Amino acid sequence: MSARQGRSPGGLEREVIACLAASGAPMTASQVQAELGGGLAYNTVLTALSRLYAKQALQRSPQGRAFAYRLAGEGAADAEASVTAHRMHMLLKAGADRTSVLARFVGALDQETESVLRALLEEPESGDRP
Structure with a gap:
């Protein structure tokens, strides 16, 4: 069974959020890919990170020629709330x-x-409301 077939919808996003939460430090797509393992393609991990960033669950900052991603807000719960x-x-x-x-x-x-x-x-009305 491939990793794609074994994941529930949104499963990779939850794994990425958990990975970043466990790290406690900003991580590049390559670092997240290595941490998650399971034969995930770099582009798959980068797509998940980009989507989470678009959903305002992550923040990113330049690190060399890539971006380093970290959880937005207070942590994994805030990131999950943003995604939901x-x-x-x-x-x-x-x-x-x-x-x-x-x-x-x-x-x-x-x-x-x-x-x-x-x-x-x-x-x-507050600035937090979409």
Whole structure:
């Protein structure tokens, strides 16, 4: 079985986030590739890093002719939150009836999560909100 067949959707992104979290230091695509092993192609790792950067889960800075990547925010939990929020945003953008989708989503929330969502929506606009 190839590594591609063995991964769940988003699995490589989660592995990259975990790798960077464990490192605690910025890493290049080559370093992440070596750490993950499993015969991953350099371009596959670079694509995952680039996508995570686009989702604002990672920050990057030049290191020689490459970039060194590190987790954005406070760590792996913030990076996962950025990825999940990006996925939710893309799903909402792709849907024809956003109102219906959001109504069903909110209707399926437990009371505690709904309270958290209400509190977030009542907060004054902040720079953190997409």
